[in-house]
Amino acid sequence: MRTPLLIAVAGLAAACAPTERAVVEPVSGQCNAEDARSLIGSHVGAVTFAPDKEVRIVCTTCPTTKDFRPDRLNVRFDQETGIIQSVDCG
Numbered sequence: 001m002r003t004p005l006l007i008a009v010a011g012l013a014a015a016c017a018p019t020e021r022a023v024v025e026p027v028s029g030q031c032n033a034e035d036a037r038s039l040i041g042s043h044v045g046a047v048t049f050a051p052d053k054e055v056r057i058v059c060t061t062c063p064t065t066k067d068f069r070p071d072r073l074n075v076r077f078d079q080e081t082g083i084i085q086s087v088d089c090g
Contacts, residue, residue, distance in 0.1 A: 029071045030070050030089070031054070031070065031071055031072055033087045033088050036075070037087060039075065040084050043082045043084075044075065044083070044084055045082060047075070054069065054072040055073045055074075056074050058074065058075070058077075059077055060076045060077065060078055060085050061079055068090045069090060070090070073087060073088075074087065074090055076088075
């Protein structure tokens with residue numbers, strides 16, 4: 001009767017063992033919002049982007065299209081202050 005109990009305990013211990021984290025490499029054509037997070041707190045008029053980069057600059061209360069573009073960086077700023085509030089992909 002001890003064997004099933006030992007197997008169950010061993011299975012539970014294995015389930016709790018730490019696992020390695022998967023490293024996700026950026027895919028070509030994808031935006032990298034993590035690199036753009038340093039823009040948060042800056043004035044929207046003080047930042048520029050390379051002409052070949054897909055960037056949408058929009059105020060946080062302005063209507064936007066709902067189309068998802070994985071290569072597009074969205075820069076969202078406060079309309080009253082011009083301060084960048086957030087960045088995300090899509």
